Amino acid sequence: xxxxxxxxxxxxxxxxxxxxxxxxxxPAHADAPTVPTLVSFTMSPNSVDIATPNTTVTFxxxxxxxSGISSNQxxxxxxxxxxNTVFVPIVRTDSPVNxxxxxxxxxxxxxxxxxxxxxxxxxxxxxxxGLTATGSQGYSTQTLSATTTSTxxxxxxxxxxxxxxxxxxxxxTFTGPAFNLTLANHFVNPKFNSxxxxxxxVGESFNPSDYYELTVPTLALKVKTVTPxxxxxxxxxxxxxxxxxxxxxxxxxxTLDYQYKQDDEVVSVTAARTKxxxxxxxIATQSSTTLPLSIQGPFVxxxxxxxxxxxxxxxxxxxxxxxxxIISGGTCTLNYSTPASANFLASDITPLTFQITRxxxxxxxxxxxxxxxxxxxxxxxxxxxxxxxVSFQSDSPTICSVTGNSLNLLAPGNCQVEAIQAGxxxxxxxxxxxxxxxxxxxxxxxxxxxxxxIACVKNGKTKTFTGTKCPAGYKVxx
Numbered sequence: 367x368x369x370x371x372x373x374x375x376x377x378x379x380x381x382x383x384x385x386x387x388x389x390x391x392x393p394a395h396a397d398a399p400t401v402p403t404l405v406s407f408t409m410s411p412n413s414v415d416i417a418t419p420n421t422t423v424t425f426x427x428x429x430x431x432x433s434g435i436s437s438n439q440x441x442x443x444x445x446x447x448x449x450n451t452v453f454v455p456i457v458r459t460d461s462p463v464n465x466x467x468x469x470x471x472x473x474x475x476x477x478x479x480x481x482x483x484x485x486x487x488x489x490x491x492x493x494x495x496g497l498t499a500t501g502s503q504g505y506s507t508q509t510l511s512a513t514t515t516s517t518x519x520x521x522x523x524x525x526x527x528x529x530x531x532x533x534x535x536x537x538x539t540f541t542g543p544a545f546n547l548t549l550a551n552h553f554v555n556p557k558f559n560s561x562x563x564x565x566x567x568v569g570e571s572f573n574p575s576d577y578y579e580l581t582v583p584t585l586a587l588k589v590k591t592v593t594p595x596x597x598x599x600x601x602x603x604x605x606x607x608x609x610x611x612x613x614x615x616x617x618x619x620x621t622l623d624y625q626y627k628q629d630d631e632v633v634s635v636t637a638a639r640t641k642x643x644x645x646x647x648x649i650a651t652q653s654s655t656t657l658p659l660s661i662q663g664p665f666v667x668x669x670x671x672x673x674x675x676x677x678x679x680x681x682x683x684x685x686x687x688x689x690x691x692i693i694s695g696g697t698c699t700l701n702y703s704t705p706a707s708a709n710f711l712a713s714d715i716t717p718l719t720f721q722i723t724r725x726x727x728x729x730x731x732x733x734x735x736x737x738x739x740x741x742x743x744x745x746x747x748x749x750x751x752x753x754x755x756v757s758f759q760s761d762s763p764t765i766c767s768v769t770g771n772s773l774n775l776l777a778p779g780n781c782q783v784e785a786i787q788a789g790x791x792x793x794x795x796x797x798x799x800x801x802x803x804x805x806x807x808x809x810x811x812x813x814x815x816x817x818x819x820i821a822c823v824k825n826g827k828t829k830t831f832t833g834t835k836c837p838a839g840y841k842v843x844x
Contacts, residue, residue, distance in 0.1 A: 377676050399504025402431040402496040405469065410488050412514035413526040416480045417690045423525060425456050425489065425512065428473040431496035434466040436503050441492045442512075444476065444525065446485040452476065454608040456491070465497060472635065478527070486521040488512070518623050519582045521724055531622050539585055539618040539627045542578035553555035553761030557679040562668045565708055566612070572597075572604040574616045578629070590679035610743055629770045641711040642669050644702050649720040654695035654792040659722075663690045668704035675700035675718065682722065694791035695724030727752040731798035737775055744773040752793050756785050778804050 405428035414421045425442050429596040435458075446450040452705055456474030460467055472491075491511035496504040496765040513523045520537040527533070541551050553559055557699060560580050564572050574589045591599045597612035598605050604614055611636050617628035647664045665688060666673040677684040683698035692698065699719045706712040731748035746768070758768045766781035767774040773783060781802045789795030820831050822840035829840070836842055 373397050390644060391480055399498045400432060400496060401505040402429045402435060402494050402507050404428075404507065404510055405430055407489075407491060407510050407512045409512045409514055409525055412516040412524070413528060414478050415528045415531065416478060416482055416484070417528075417530045417829075421478040422475045423478060424811060425454060425472075425474050425476070427456060427491055427493075427510065427626065428469065428495075428514075429472075429494050429507070431504070432468060433499045433504065434464075434468065434497040434501075435470040435641070436465065436495040436497050437472075438463055438468040440472050440494060442474070442489055443492075444487050444808065445481070446527075448485075450483050450485065450487075452479075452482070452487075465501070473610050474715065477794055482527055484527050484529045486533070486534065486535055487516075487525040487527055488523070489525065514823075519584075521623075526623075528622075533623045534625055535623055536625050537582070539624055540578045540580050540587060540616070540629075541583045543574075543616070543629065543631065544577040544579075555579055563708065564633075564714070565639070566606065566633045566635050566798050567709075568606055568609060568635060570580070570606050570639075572606070572614075573602070574604075580618075581834040582618070582624065584619070585624070587616065587618060591615075591617050600840045608739060609635050609637055611635070639706075639711045640703055642713045644668065644673065644713070644716045645758055646702060646716060646718045649690075649718065650699075652692060652722045654692075654724045656696075657693060657791055658687050659692040660686070661692065663688050663700070665720070666702055666815075669707055669710040670704060673702050673704055675702045677701075692722055695722045695794070697721055724789065724792055725752075726794050727754075727789070729756060729785050729787050729796045729798040731756075731800055732793050733773075733783060733802055735801075736803045736805055737773075737781075739775050742775055744775065746771050746773050748798065750787040750796065752787065752790075753791065754787050754793070756787050759784050759786060761799070767803070773802070775804050777808050778806055780804075 384809060409423055409425050414423060427440060439457045440457055442454040454474055454476045456472040459471045459473050467786065473687060475601050479657045481787040491510040493506040493509060496719045497507040498504045511523065514525065516522055517527055518523055518526060521535060527739055541553060544551065544553065544561045545563050564577065574587050578587055580587055588601055589599050589604055591597045591604060591612065591614045593611060593613045596608050598607060599614065606612060611632060613632050615628050615630055617626065620626040644666050646666060651660065652659060662687060674687065675685050677699060678699040678701050680692045682696045687702060690700070695793055696827045697719060699717050701715045701717050704713045704717045728751045729748055733746065746758050750756050758771065760768045761782035761784055762768050765777050766777040766783065767776060781804050782799060783802060784797055784799045786797045789797060817833050820833060820836055821832055822829055822836035823842040826844055831837060
């Protein structure tokens with residue numbers, strides 16, 4: 367077959383003039399016509415190599431129509447979508463032709479020319495006309511498209527024409543960059559539509575995978591620089607090392623399937639980002655006598671404006687805008703910080719601390735200087751000047767323990783007992799400690815009888831056991 371360089375539409379029209387009628391053909395009779403149905407349209411193999419002689423491609427088209435098929439031959443157009451087009455006629459396989467046959471197969475082959483340019487070729491067949499029940503011409507199909515088993519991204523359902531293994535497919539293997547808003551890029555992954563702008567400053571790095579989407583996932587996205595004094599590359603990312611103009615190339619390598627593709631970018635690298643600092647001032651000591659309390663906090667400004675702190679002591683205080691709400695006495699700590707931005711690094715956390723005083727209280731706690739171990743327990747009594755409940759704890763857990771208001775005497779020695787009043791939002795905590803000497807001797811645990819072998823009898827039968835007595839149902843043998 368001859369390779370044509372003319373536009374497909376113009377050639378197809380000339381070749382098919384008087385042979386095939388496109389669109390719906392009005393039947394000459396009153397019987398209702400139907401449009402033929404495509405059963406299958408394939409071309410195989412899906413890949414050929416023009417370096418291999420005598421290579422052929424087979425086209426197989428099957429259609430059906432209840433009243434038969436009018437067409438005896440169909441013209442297949444094989445095109446790369448550009449200026450390279452091949453026309454291949456395929457004919458009915460039923461011989462002699464049976465117009466009333468409901469399912470018809472058309473078949474033909476194309477001997478691939480060694481001059482056929484490499485690329486991805488799609489095959490389409492001209493419309494096929496059906497018959498009516500009375501044998502007149504009926505409706506025609508639309509143009510039909512062939513399928514193949516090709517799985518090459520961008521080249522499915524196509525004939526892959528290679529030369530020495532290379533397809534040289536000029537396909538857009540990646541899309542981007544997302545940071546260039548003047549480009550009408552269409553990304554499949556929505557993350558690229560909201561990707562933050564790169565930071566072109568000394569000390570920063572640039573990863574193309576954050577801004578370029580691979581349309582062929584099996585390929586590797588690479589990057590190289592042509593200005594190593596300003597920016598360097600390890601093949602996958604760029605490091606910005608000095609101020610000036612950085613020129614870099616994002617690319618995918620040439621493969622057996624795809625041509626080399628690249629995107630050239632030029633950016634201006636400016637001075638490195640700095641870390642901001644804050645001047646917080648101080649907040650005077652507050653009183654808890656009028657809680658809850660709201661006071662004006664300091665006005666602290668960062669690179670992005672007013673900085674609102676975060677509380678580190680939420681049970682004592684918390685910020686509400688520039689005000690500080692105080693709900694308890696104690697130590698209030700507020701942390702000030704700012705996030706990273708295009709011009710500044712994230713700041714350190716700077717704390718601001720102040721006190722909220724509470725009313726002092728005392729705990730009165732008396733206990734005997736000694737306690738006999740034999741008594742086992744001792745009642746504890748203590749009072750707080752605030753009138754609040756006092757609890758007890760042992761600081762000598764091997765000598766004594768506490769259960770409620772009772773001291774459990776465990777062993778002889780020095781028992782330290784603490785009476786604690788935990789305090790409230792307006793009253794400070796307080797405690798008092800007493801030392802009690804526990805006297806006496808700890809009880810010695812009775813020794814268990816030593817295990818020995820015992821002859822035991824049951825139902826006239828003797829059996830030997832190891833232990834201190836015979837098991838239930840047995841008697842010691844005398």
